[in-house]
Amino acid sequence: xxxxxxxxxxxxxxxxxxxxxxxxxxxxxxxxxxxxxxxxxxxxxxxxxxxxxxxxxxxxxxxxxxxxxxxxxxxxxxxxxxxxxxxxxxxxxxxxxxxxxxxxxxxxxxxxxxxxxxxxxxxxxxxxxxxxxxxxxxxxxxxxxxxxxxxxxxxxxxxxxxxxxxxxxxxxxxxxxxxxxxxxxxxxxxxxxxxxxxxxxxxxxxxxxxxxxxxxxxxxxxxxxxxxxxxxxxxxxxxxxxxxxxxxxxxxxxxxxxxxxxxxxxxxxxxxxxxxxxxxxxxxxxxxxxxxxxxxxxxxxxxxxxxxxxxxxxxxxxxxxxxxxxxxxxxxxxxxxxxxxxxxxxxxxxxxxxxxxxxxxxxxxxxxxxxxxxxxxxxxxxxxxxxxxxxxxxxxxxxxxxxxxxxxxxxxxxxxxxxxxxxxxxxxxxxxxxxxxxxxxxxxxxxxxxxxxxxxxxxxxxxxxxxxxxxxxxxxxxxxxxxxxxxxxxxxxxxxxxxxxxxxxxxxxxxxxxxxxxxxxxxxxxxxxxxxxxxxxxxxxxxxxxxxxxxxxxxxxxxxxxxxxxxxxxxxxxxxxxxxxxxxxxxxxxxxxxxxxxxxxxxxxxxxxxxxxxxxxxxxxxxxxxxxxxxxxxxxxxxxxxxxxxxxxxxxxxxxxxxxxxxxxxxxxxxxxxxxxxxxxxxxxxxxxxxxxxxxxxxxxxxxxxxxxxxxxxxxxxxxxxxxxxxxxxxxxxxxxxxxxxxxxxxxxxxxxxxxxxxxxxxxxxxxxxxxxxxxxxxxxxxxxxxxxxxxxxxxxxxxxxxxxxxxxxxxxxxxxxxxxx
Numbered sequence: 001x002x003x004x005x006x007x008x009x010x011x012x013x014x015x016x017x018x019x020x021x022x023x024x025x026x027x028x029x030x031x032x033x034x035x036x037x038x039x040x041x042x043x044x045x046x047x048x049x050x051x052x053x054x055x056x057x058x059x060x061x062x063x064x065x066x067x068x069x070x071x072x073x074x075x076x077x078x079x080x081x082x083x084x085x086x087x088x089x090x091x092x093x094x095x096x097x098x099x100x101x102x103x104x105x106x107x108x109x110x111x112x113x114x115x116x117x118x119x120x121x122x123x124x125x126x127x128x129x130x131x132x133x134x135x136x137x138x139x140x141x142x143x144x145x146x147x148x149x150x151x152x153x154x155x156x157x158x159x160x161x162x163x164x165x166x167x168x169x170x171x172x173x174x175x176x177x178x179x180x181x182x183x184x185x186x187x188x189x190x191x192x193x194x195x196x197x198x199x200x201x202x203x204x205x206x207x208x209x210x211x212x213x214x215x216x217x218x219x220x221x222x223x224x225x226x227x228x229x230x231x232x233x234x235x236x237x238x239x240x241x242x243x244x245x246x247x248x249x250x251x252x253x254x255x256x257x258x259x260x261x262x263x264x265x266x267x268x269x270x271x272x273x274x275x276x277x278x279x280x281x282x283x284x285x286x287x288x289x290x291x292x293x294x295x296x297x298x299x300x301x302x303x304x305x306x307x308x309x310x311x312x313x314x315x316x317x318x319x320x321x322x323x324x325x326x327x328x329x330x331x332x333x334x335x336x337x338x339x340x341x342x343x344x345x346x347x348x349x350x351x352x353x354x355x356x357x358x359x360x361x362x363x364x365x366x367x368x369x370x371x372x373x374x375x376x377x378x379x380x381x382x383x384x385x386x387x388x389x390x391x392x393x394x395x396x397x398x399x400x401x402x403x404x405x406x407x408x409x410x411x412x413x414x415x416x417x418x419x420x421x422x423x424x425x426x427x428x429x430x431x432x433x434x435x436x437x438x439x440x441x442x443x444x445x446x447x448x449x450x451x452x453x454x455x456x457x458x459x460x461x462x463x464x465x466x467x468x469x470x471x472x473x474x475x476x477x478x479x480x481x482x483x484x485x486x487x488x489x490x491x492x493x494x495x496x497x498x499x500x501x502x503x504x505x506x507x508x509x510x511x512x513x514x515x516x517x518x519x520x521x522x523x524x525x526x527x528x529x530x531x532x533x534x535x536x537x538x539x540x541x542x543x544x545x546x547x548x549x550x551x552x553x554x555x556x557x558x559x560x561x562x563x564x565x566x567x568x569x570x571x572x573x574x575x576x577x578x579x580x581x582x583x584x585x586x587x588x589x590x591x592x593x594x595x596x597x598x599x600x601x602x603x604x605x606x607x608x609x610x611x612x613x614x615x616x617x618x619x620x621x622x623x624x625x626x627x628x629x630x631x632x633x634x635x636x637x638x639x640x641x642x643x644x645x646x647x648x649x650x651x652x653x654x655x656x657x658x659x660x661x662x663x664x665x666x667x668x669x670x671x672x673x674x675x676x677x678x679x680x681x682x683x684x685x686x687x688x689x690x691x692x693x694x695x696x697x698x699x700x701x702x703x704x705x706x707x708x709x710x711x712x713x714x715x716x717x718x719x720x721x722x723x724x725x726x727x728x729x730x731x732x733x734x735x736x737x738x739x740x741x742x743x744x745x746x747x748x749x750x751x752x753x754x755x756x757x758x759x760x761x762x763x764x765x766x767x768x769x770x771x772x773x774x775x776x777x778x779x780x781x782x783x784x785x786x787x788x789x790x791x792x793x794x795x796x797x798x799x800x801x802x803x804x805x806x807x808x809x810x811x812x813x814x815x816x817x818x819x820x821x822x
Contacts, residue, residue, distance in 0.1 A: 608667020
């Protein structure tokens with residue numbers, strides 16, 4: 001406790017004077033507690049001292065125990081070494097006896113096997129001399145097993161002698177077997193009834209000999225069988241392309257007639273399989289020679305028929321020896337696709353039986369296989385597809401040329417027969433010729449892919465590109481063209497495109513057809529890239545063709561816009577012929593506005609129903625880009641405008657603007673109307689601003705022109721003065737004043753698309769020319785007066801116009817009512 005706490009504790013224990021009597025007992029209690037604590041501390045110190053001594057004693061005892069343990073381990077190790085030495089001494093003689101027994105046993109076994117080998121070789125020699133093939137085959141197996149035990153004794157003279165004798169016997173057996181097999185196929189097998197059985201036993205001997213003997217025997221047999229084939233089909237009479245089918249008939253007949261005789265061969269030899277491989281290689285060599293030696297191009301029908309029969313034969317071999325499932329599936333697909341084909345000569349040449357069985361063969365089987373690969377089991381490595389037919393590949397250019405000629409003739413015929421209309425109830429609005437073109441192309445692709453998937457298919461793909469480009473050209477040629485020649489130039493119609501209602505529908509059909517061709521040509525390229533050889537797949541591309549159809553679409557839509565522009569020529573000319581300078585009152589919208597409305601009302605619904613949204617939007621953008629500026633420029637072509645005439649033209653301008661804004665809903669396609677409406681409003685606002693300038697008073701016309709049309713030119717301003725009917729002298733003073741102030745007044749950056757409001761217009765920058773200070777105070781004044789003129793608050797003539805518009809508000813229909821629809 002600190003001092004203050006101790007004082008508080010004492011005051012608490014002895015608060016009064018009488019309580020001091022308890023001080024003595026308290027002191028005794030504290031002294032007793034002190035003595036008890038001292039005694040505890042002393043006992044703890046003594047105990048700690050005793051514990052340190054005991055720990056040292058325990059450590060010394062543990063060290064002594066470890067030393068005793070190490071000594072005992074060394075003692076045990078020494079005794080173990082002594083025991084091992086003792087055991088080796090005891091077993092030394094037993095080990096020698098064990099080795100002696102093992103050597104004696106090996107020697108006895110070797111001598112016994114040697115005796116058996118000598119006896120077996122002698123018996124085999126007797127069997128070989130008597131041509132006892134069945135017994136010799138079993139004896140060969142035994143001798144081979146016995147010889148394998150003496151591989152380590154090859155240097156011993158007796159063993160060497162036996163091995164040489166055994167090899168001589170095998171050579172004798174081989175010569176006997178080959179000699180007997182040479183009689184196979186000569187007719188002796190029918191005369192000697194036991195010959196086939198003897199040859200079947202000889203096959204057992206061949207299996208017991210080295211594998212090379214079997215390969216040599218089968219190769220000799222195949223060469224012997226094909227000797228007559230060489231002699232027959234290398235002659236001048238049958239060494240022709242049109243005799244190709246007879247080659248395959250010959251080998252089929254040989255396989256069928258000798259099936260029973262050839263059963264003497266073990267199934268594991270696959271003699272028929274290897275014979276067919278040799279036949280295919282020989283046939284390919286002969287066909288290559290025939291094709292290369294042709295003095296002129298072969299007949300397409302003959303070439304395709306030979307290729308067809310070759311593919312059929314290859315497919316039959318593939319099915320016979322394994323791997324024909326895929327071809328059946330492809331054949332069934334082709335049969336379904338070709339159901340509706342025409343009966344042209346090329347289809348007759350390729351179809352027939354080939355429709356059901358023919359499959360696309362694979363390239364890469366043209367290389368010669370070595371002897372070991374030829375002996376693979378059927379279906380495990382050798383591919384019959386393409387082994388012969390691939391030799392036709394370099395000579396199929398005439399086929400591609402014929403296909404191109406046929407496709408081009410069909411294209412010309414389809415275009416000539418095209419009605420340029422669609423059938424009733426059709427939903428795609430596509431010309432039928434386009435679908436027929438792609439149908440013919442798909443059929444041609446199916447036929448060619450069944451024949452080859454290599455370079456010829458790629459060459460045919462290039463033909464498809466040319467055909468589609470030609471079709472795009474024919475679509476382009478069908479578009480209405482502008483007038484040309486002396487008469488057109490003399491009448492002012494040079495380059496103008498006139499389109500009837502039917503022409504507009506045809507143009508829409510051409511747009512939809514080109515879009516369909518653009519999409520389908522890309523799908524065609526994808527299909528070709530999937531079936532063509534992988535090394536050619538990257539070169540399959542339809543981008544150029546798709547660009548052609550995209551150009552057709554763009555040109556067709558532009559032609560559509562130009563056609564409508566030509567229709568507007570009459571109305572634009574009628575607008576300039578209106579006597580704007582002598583109009584006495586403002587009435588309903590002018591006749592040329594009704595004409596514009598009628599043109600759009602007759603064309604736009606049809607176009608909106610035929611064109612897709614994206615192309616209708618493109619058409620609207622082009623139309624707005626044309627009509628807005630054209631209407632603006634057409635105002636300058638008019639003669640003098642009186643104030644009433646300008647008011648009437650302003651009314652017409654607003655009506656035309658409403659008509660143009662209503663085009664998306666008229667075509668029932670409003671998805672992209674926002675950007676179109678914005679553009680129309682901007683362009684038509686220029687015309688409205690121009691008319692407001694014309695309506696402005698003469699003293700402020702220059703400032704109004706600068707405010708509403710900041711991008712205008714001095715020539716336009718001069719033409720505005722002429723439209724207002726000012727004399728040349730009055731014009732000159734205003735133009736001089738305009739030109740003087742034109743360099744001093746900063747042009748405000750106000751977009752021409754928006755008519756400025758009175759209250760939000762910023763102040764005009766300071767005027768640097770002192771002469772202009774008294775003319776106008778600020779830009780707000782100009783804009784206020786211009787806006788007032790636009791609303792018709794300047795003259796009594798325009799008050800009559802306001803009264804007319806108020807009366808029109810009460811009408812429920814009519815073109816003028818559109819101005820007040822929200």
